[in-house]
Amino acid sequence: MFRPLAAYIGLRYTSSKRRNGFIAFISASSTVGIALGVMVLIIGLSAMNGFEYELKNRILAVVPNGELEGVSEPFDDWQSAQKTLLANPEVVGAAPFIKLNGLLQKGNELKAVQLRAVDSEAEKQVSEVYRYVAQGTWDSLNDPTNNRQVVLGRGIAKELNLELGDTVTVLLSQQSGQSFKAPRRFRFTVSGIIHLSGQLDNNLAYVPLSAAQEIQDKAFKADGLSIKVTDIFAASRIVREAGNQLDHYLYIRSWMTSQGFLYQDIQMVKSLMYVILILVIAVACFNIVTTLVMAVNDKRADIAILKTMGASNTLLRFIFIVHGGINGILGVVSGTILGILISENLTVIIKFIEGLIGHEFLSGDIYFIDFLPSQLALNDVLVVGGVAMIMSVVATIYPANKACSVQPARELGNK
Template identity: 45%
Template sequence: MMRPLSLFIGSRFSRARKRNRMVSFISISSILGIAVGVAVIIIGLSAMNGFERELQNRVLAVIPHGELEAVRPPFTEWKPVLETVEQNQRVKAAAPYVQFTALLEKGTQLKAVEVRGVDPLLETRVSALPNYVKDNAWQNLKAGQKQIILGQGVADLLGIGVGDWISAMLPNRDGGQQLKAPKRIRLQVAGVLALGGQIDHNFALVPLKDAQDYLTMGEGISGIAINVDQVLDATAIVKEVGMTLPVYVYLKSWTQKYGYLYRDIQLVRTIMYLVMVLVIGVACFNIISTLMMAVKDRAADIAILRTMGAGDRLVRMIFVWHGLLAGLLGSLLGAALGASVALNLTSIAQFVERLIGHKFLSGDIYFVNFLPTQLEWQDVVLVMATATLLSLLATWYPARRASALQPAQVLSAK
């Protein structure tokens, strides 16, 4: 009977109309502070979830999860190695590639790009890159036709489109590995890659056979790209694969080039959570102030309850429930507000961008040009639980002070 009675009286204290106005104001401000803190954390965590989703669906879907790069290219005996790699249960697919740097020229415009020679059929197994090539140009990419697919940023900088011809200067080495005059070739733009971010501004694709001919590599390649089952474990999987190979290769994973993106997202997520917990903590201090003033305001009521036989535990639980109800109400309001905004964060951000005429995220810098969002209900539960726990801790001292009141002193002062 003790707990239901304490909850009943505590809720009556919370809803009572004849209350000190200052107590009411501080109580409302504490509820609103908790609600705002909870909402901001949920919105921020949802944004971080959205960035992590886009990182995996965009960047990590189009770049190799791992690479086995030849120590001394060209890598000629690569076919048996490819078969060995594909036998690993954690490797979903593997494909050969040729990689080099070229200087593209169109009129007076110059642009250095990383060119990757790939097999159009095998590349679809290890990368979602073909899905971001406009107008289904990937299906028309064939060896022997001097074709190239450019990133959108490269094409815009050079001022060219599909069907235009450009000049490419390639590094040229003689048999003694000495540099000679660069090789110049003419290439036709077969398609445009529109992924977003830095990849669009420094990347180009050509058929594997053409890349081998340009660099006079014969049947050799630069390395083997692999796609693994767990992208976050790519480094360990690549090492595991490398230990099974009969040749020496450089082992690379996506974390070496793009790992900073994932680490930054996790770091921002952690900092945001800690900062917002402090914000909620500040709001919970208002609960302490509210309860301390409520204890003074309700001293006579407490004294009457004590004369009627109420023990210390009942008095403590009354004020615990009094403060906890405020924390629960703030958590529920904040969760509802945060979830509503998080579910529509992308459209809200786009509306604000149109309103102010400025984009928050630039595709030239970031790997997305919009504000992504993904609401995870476990985040909502975690944030609400944190806010409720802090509210519960805030009730400890005022509840203890309330249970220490002496009825005789309170009633005699009245």
């Protein structure tokens, strides 16, 4: 069977049982180093992709893309403002809201919250929070016979020991001139519990818009409007342009104000991970240089014999490129396979480790999610594998050139 001579000799050198033990050890170290670098880089990038995915599809699906809130004048006719906003081709949804700052009380337990009063049907245009109601129903906020219903985050319910159907007291402050009166008290029934697996579970509380209108006892219908846009990464511009269409003096906010730091942190860590772990792979590739330089010195007599038999410098270069490149190929392939397998099961693996040691790595009280997500991207695998392969091949060029400098007469004359 025909085999290219350079590949044949290079593979024979790699698989030879008579190799110098120290050279074999350095060669194995370079392979393991490349494999670990590729594996860790794939796992790290998959984790960052997972955080980005969860941010976009869990957090930003619930948090409005933008808010337009009246400064001095509320929205007495939010329906006409909604129509104006929806006329903008980059706005796909608009819904009214009223914010109520107060306390939730159950027995002796108190929890400070900002209740968000919404129209349950209109809210579906701008938020997918209704998809995360684990107990009860979101549509309970649209009950015409009883508007004293509240849908809470699981963290709030857990802190106040609330379950579905329990009654909770809402305490709202009231001010008269320069003095404060006793807070007003309103009783609501827990009709839904939201489970988002993160920090938002400790902050979300929704009541019907009609209940807030009665509580406020004012003529206006809404504090402002939440909007959903076509491109969340252009939300700041779109929200600002949409706000300029309304004849109101407004506070204009986008999700970048409250959650933008999360996205920026993820992108920064992702970039740093590329740089740091590529350097790790580069260090492993330097071991290939060391291995080949030592192999060239060990095979000087063989090289001299090949030259006397007519081997060209090009053939010698390819022999040692193949000899060293095998380490890179083995490292890249094994690292890629391990990286893919671990990335696909990373969430399960971390949950198992947490259960084993009894400690949570990500707490929902601190982070926006309470689990380590993973989202494997084919582009990342190809880029990481390709770069590692190129670096390992480039590392063989200097030792391969060094093999061409061997002088047959000098080497064989000393034998």
